[in-house]
Amino acid sequence: MTAKKLTTSPTEADLEAEIHHAIALAFPWLPAESIHHQTKFSFTFGRKKIDVDGTEASRAEARSDIVLYNGDRPLAVLELKRAGVPLTPDDDAQGLSYARVLNPSPPLVAVTNGTDLHFIETHSGKRWQPTQRAEQEFQALVTSAARVAAADMKQAIETLMGTNAAVWMQAVRLTAAETMDELSASWDEPARPFARGFLIPRKATAQVLRRATGGAKLILVEGAPLAGKSNVLREVSLRTTQLDDIATLYVEAGVAGGILQSLADALARSLAWPVTREEARSWLMRLSQSSDHRLLLAVDGLDAGDNDTRREIEDLSSTTFGPGLFVIVAVDDAVAGKLVTAPNGLTESAIGRRAQRVHVGPLDDREFQIALRVLRGHRIELMHGAQATPEFRQPWVLRATSALVIERIEDAAPTLAVALPPLLSLDLIRHARERFTDHELRRLFKAIAKAVLADTRDQKRDTSLMLESLEINVVRRETLRQHVDATELTWLIDRAFVKPAIHASGDSILFIRLPELLASELARLLADELVPLVQADAQHAATWIAGAASNLPIGDVIAAQAISDAVHRPGSLSFDLIRALLETPPERQPVSAGGRFATHFPGVGLVELVFKEDGTAVVDIDGHLHTIDLGDDGMSDTYTNIHQWLILSHLAAVPFAMETPEGLQRVDPGILLIVGTADLVLRKPGGDHEMRAAPTHEVPGIGSMVCHEAGIIEPITLSIFRYLMRDGAAASDWIDSALAEDSMPLLSRIHIALLQASSSAHEELATWAEETLTSKVLPAFKRFPVLQCSNASPTSGVSSITDLL
Known part of the structure; x- marks a missing residue:
C-alpha cells in the first residue's frame, strides 16, 4: 500500500x-x-x-x-x-x-x-x-x-494598505461602513440616502456583482431620481463583505473635487491616513495590479456637468489600471445618456465603449414581494391592493410611509404589528408634518414649492420636461433662484435636499428629495390661493384645483390636503366648492383614428403615439418609428375630468363638516355615496402600465369595476373602508342608503371594503362586516349581471410600448 x-x-x-x-x-x-x-x-x-x-x-x-x-x-x-x-x-x-x-x-x-x-x-x-x-x-x-x-x-x-490585502480590505470595508452610517437618515438629517435597518434587495445588485466578477471594469447603475441607485451601491458594499477577494469602497461624487479627492478625504477621515489626490491614485494603481484581491470603487451621484469626474472615470477604467480595480458609477438616466455619448453626439464616448449598463427601475413583482418581507421584519404590513399601486413600487414611498411607524412600532409590544393603507393618502402629508418640524427647513421647502408651482404654470417649458414633472419632483434651477438666494441654494445642494442635473432638454434642473415634505408645503400654498378663488367663483376654483392636481406628482393627494387646510382657515370654504367638484364627474372618451398623444417613460424620455384606423399605433421614440398592434380591443378610451373626483376620494377619507344650505353638516358620507358610483376605475392616470394593471369587470351599459380579488386599489374604496372601520355598525344606515342608489360600481366598492374590514383584528367589527356582506351586499348583487374577470388596463397597447423600450 x-x-x-x-x-x-x-x-x-x-x-x-x-x-x-x-x-x-x-x-x-x-x-x-x-x-x-x-x-x-x-x-x-x-x-x-x-x-x-x-x-x-x-x-x-x-x-x-x-x-x-x-x-x-x-x-x-x-x-x-x-x-x-x-x-x-x-x-x-x-x-x-x-x-x-x-x-x-x-x-x-x-x-x-x-x-x-x-x-x-x-x-x-x-x-x-x-x-x-x-x-x-x-x-x-x-x-x-x-x-x-x-x-x-x-x-x-x-x-500596509499597499502590500497586505488582509489589512487594506478591512480598512476599505470599515471606511465604507463609516461613510454609509454618516449618510443614513435620522430625525435631524432626513434627506440622507440611506435608512438604518431598511434596505430592499434589488435585482440590479445581483447584475452588478455578476458583471463585476465577470471582468467588467466599468459599470453604470442608472435610473430615475429616487429609484434606489444609491441603495444598490450600499447593497453591493454589504454583499462584498462576505467575499474573500473583493472589498467595496463607497465614495460620493461631486462633493470634494472629484472621485480621487473624495477617496483621499474618506481615507484620511477614517484611517488618519492623510493622502493627497495623487497619492490616492498611486495607491489605486498599485492595488489594481493584483488579480487575487480586487477593489470595487463605488461612485455615487455623478453630475452631467462634472467634467473632471468624467475624466477620472475614463482614467480609472482605462488599461492604465490593472484587473484588481473595477468602478461602479450610479447616475441618473439623463446623466448616463450624456456619459456614454461623445461631445459630437454621434459616437460613443470612452465611457460608452467600456461601460456595462444596469438599469434600476421601480420594484418589479419579485422585488415588491421581497420589500414586503423587509417591512414584515419591522412588523409592518401593507393591506391587500398595494401590489397594484405604482407609487408603492418606488422605494422612497415605502421608506416615507413606514418611517414614522417604524419608530412607533419599536416601542410597542412584540406581538403587535401595523397595517399600512395600500395607497398613498393624506396620511403621507400628516406624517410629514409630524416629522419635519424644523422651521428653517420648512421655510426653504416652501420656497421650493413656490418655484415648483411657478414652473407648472409656465406652458413654454420643454414638452419632455413638462411630462416628466408629472411623475417626478423637479424644478428648473433658474426658477428656484428667484425664490432662494445663492447661499440657500448651496445649502440645499450640500445637504442633498436638491440634486443638480442637466435635463435632456438642456435645462439646468434640480431633482427634489423629501417629496412628502414638498407635498405638504405645496398643499399649504394651494390652500392660500384657494380661499379667495372659492369666494369669487366656486366653479372656477374647482377647475383650478383640479388643474393643479393634474400637474403635480401625487397631485390628487396634495389638492385634497389643500382643501382640508383651507377649511380650517379664517373665512373657511363654502360647500359650493364641494358641489362644483361633485358636479364634474369623470368622463370616458373614445380615441379616434389620428389621435396623437405624448407620454414620458423613465429612462427614455418623450414618447409619442399616433393611433391608426387599422387598429395599430405608430410610436415615436427618439425619432425612431415603431408600429404596434393594439390588440383585440383596438383603440381605447381616454378620461377627462378625473381629478375632481379623485380629490374628493381622498378628501372623504377623514370626517369633516361644512356649512351647507341646510346648516352645518358632516359631508364626507355624502361624498362617498356620490363618488362611489363612478363607472370607471377611479385612479390617477400615468405611472407604469404593468404595475397599474389589475383584474377588473367590464359590464356593458354599467361600466368598469375593480375585481374584489385585486383588493383596495382606488382611493374612493380606501375612504369607504376607513369610514366603515370608524363607524362600524353605526354605518348600517349608510349601507342601506348606498344599496338604494342601485349602483353596481358603488356596490362593488362597498363589497371590497367590507371584505377588508372582515379580516380586522377587531372581532366585533369583523363580525359586523361579515354579517353585512352576507345579509345585504351579496344579495344585492343578484340585481345585476354576473361578473366576469378580465385584466383591464388604463390604455390598450401600452404593454407593447413597454416591450419596445
Missing part, C-alpha cells in the same frame, strides 16, 4: 514549531519561557480597528505576521517566512509597518525563514547590527528608541 500526503499546507502545529525555532534563533540570550507570541493581534487606523490573523496569512502567502512579547512588554514583530522562501525588502517593510502602527510599538522587527535572519530598528528603519546580539545591546536599543520621535505613521499605513 502506498501512503499519500493529503495535507499540502502547514498545520497550526507546524507553524508553532517554526515560531519556537525562530525565537530561539533570534533571541538566544532570553529564556524561552520568558517569550510568548500572538499570531492574532490588532491595531488601529484612525478610529478603525484592524485585525490580523498570522495563521491565515501563513496558509495563503507562505508567511506569518507574529508579535513577540517579553513578559508584558512588546519585544518584536516577527516576519516568519517558510523554510526555503528567500527574504525580500518587502518583508522588512511589512514587518516595520506593523511595528510602527502597534501601540506600544516593539523596538525591533525580526525577519527570518528559519535559516537567514536580520533585524530592523523600528524607530529608524535601519538594520540593527550590534557587535554582539545580547541583552545589553537590546536594552541600549530600547533606550535609544524611547528618545527618538515617533516613526512616520503615514508611511507605515501606506505600506
Whole structure:
C-alpha cells in the first residue's frame, strides 16, 4: 500500500514549531519561557480597528505576521517566512509597518525563514547590527528608541494598505461602513440616502456583482431620481463583505473635487491616513495590479456637468489600471445618456465603449414581494391592493410611509404589528408634518414649492420636461433662484435636499428629495390661493384645483390636503366648492383614428403615439418609428375630468363638516355615496402600465369595476373602508342608503371594503362586516349581471410600448 500526503499546507502545529525555532534563533540570550507570541493581534487606523490573523496569512502567502512579547512588554514583530522562501525588502517593510502602527510599538522587527535572519530598528528603519546580539545591546536599543520621535505613521499605513490585502480590505470595508452610517437618515438629517435597518434587495445588485466578477471594469447603475441607485451601491458594499477577494469602497461624487479627492478625504477621515489626490491614485494603481484581491470603487451621484469626474472615470477604467480595480458609477438616466455619448453626439464616448449598463427601475413583482418581507421584519404590513399601486413600487414611498411607524412600532409590544393603507393618502402629508418640524427647513421647502408651482404654470417649458414633472419632483434651477438666494441654494445642494442635473432638454434642473415634505408645503400654498378663488367663483376654483392636481406628482393627494387646510382657515370654504367638484364627474372618451398623444417613460424620455384606423399605433421614440398592434380591443378610451373626483376620494377619507344650505353638516358620507358610483376605475392616470394593471369587470351599459380579488386599489374604496372601520355598525344606515342608489360600481366598492374590514383584528367589527356582506351586499348583487374577470388596463397597447423600450 502506498501512503499519500493529503495535507499540502502547514498545520497550526507546524507553524508553532517554526515560531519556537525562530525565537530561539533570534533571541538566544532570553529564556524561552520568558517569550510568548500572538499570531492574532490588532491595531488601529484612525478610529478603525484592524485585525490580523498570522495563521491565515501563513496558509495563503507562505508567511506569518507574529508579535513577540517579553513578559508584558512588546519585544518584536516577527516576519516568519517558510523554510526555503528567500527574504525580500518587502518583508522588512511589512514587518516595520506593523511595528510602527502597534501601540506600544516593539523596538525591533525580526525577519527570518528559519535559516537567514536580520533585524530592523523600528524607530529608524535601519538594520540593527550590534557587535554582539545580547541583552545589553537590546536594552541600549530600547533606550535609544524611547528618545527618538515617533516613526512616520503615514508611511507605515501606506505600506500596509499597499502590500497586505488582509489589512487594506478591512480598512476599505470599515471606511465604507463609516461613510454609509454618516449618510443614513435620522430625525435631524432626513434627506440622507440611506435608512438604518431598511434596505430592499434589488435585482440590479445581483447584475452588478455578476458583471463585476465577470471582468467588467466599468459599470453604470442608472435610473430615475429616487429609484434606489444609491441603495444598490450600499447593497453591493454589504454583499462584498462576505467575499474573500473583493472589498467595496463607497465614495460620493461631486462633493470634494472629484472621485480621487473624495477617496483621499474618506481615507484620511477614517484611517488618519492623510493622502493627497495623487497619492490616492498611486495607491489605486498599485492595488489594481493584483488579480487575487480586487477593489470595487463605488461612485455615487455623478453630475452631467462634472467634467473632471468624467475624466477620472475614463482614467480609472482605462488599461492604465490593472484587473484588481473595477468602478461602479450610479447616475441618473439623463446623466448616463450624456456619459456614454461623445461631445459630437454621434459616437460613443470612452465611457460608452467600456461601460456595462444596469438599469434600476421601480420594484418589479419579485422585488415588491421581497420589500414586503423587509417591512414584515419591522412588523409592518401593507393591506391587500398595494401590489397594484405604482407609487408603492418606488422605494422612497415605502421608506416615507413606514418611517414614522417604524419608530412607533419599536416601542410597542412584540406581538403587535401595523397595517399600512395600500395607497398613498393624506396620511403621507400628516406624517410629514409630524416629522419635519424644523422651521428653517420648512421655510426653504416652501420656497421650493413656490418655484415648483411657478414652473407648472409656465406652458413654454420643454414638452419632455413638462411630462416628466408629472411623475417626478423637479424644478428648473433658474426658477428656484428667484425664490432662494445663492447661499440657500448651496445649502440645499450640500445637504442633498436638491440634486443638480442637466435635463435632456438642456435645462439646468434640480431633482427634489423629501417629496412628502414638498407635498405638504405645496398643499399649504394651494390652500392660500384657494380661499379667495372659492369666494369669487366656486366653479372656477374647482377647475383650478383640479388643474393643479393634474400637474403635480401625487397631485390628487396634495389638492385634497389643500382643501382640508383651507377649511380650517379664517373665512373657511363654502360647500359650493364641494358641489362644483361633485358636479364634474369623470368622463370616458373614445380615441379616434389620428389621435396623437405624448407620454414620458423613465429612462427614455418623450414618447409619442399616433393611433391608426387599422387598429395599430405608430410610436415615436427618439425619432425612431415603431408600429404596434393594439390588440383585440383596438383603440381605447381616454378620461377627462378625473381629478375632481379623485380629490374628493381622498378628501372623504377623514370626517369633516361644512356649512351647507341646510346648516352645518358632516359631508364626507355624502361624498362617498356620490363618488362611489363612478363607472370607471377611479385612479390617477400615468405611472407604469404593468404595475397599474389589475383584474377588473367590464359590464356593458354599467361600466368598469375593480375585481374584489385585486383588493383596495382606488382611493374612493380606501375612504369607504376607513369610514366603515370608524363607524362600524353605526354605518348600517349608510349601507342601506348606498344599496338604494342601485349602483353596481358603488356596490362593488362597498363589497371590497367590507371584505377588508372582515379580516380586522377587531372581532366585533369583523363580525359586523361579515354579517353585512352576507345579509345585504351579496344579495344585492343578484340585481345585476354576473361578473366576469378580465385584466383591464388604463390604455390598450401600452404593454407593447413597454416591450419596445
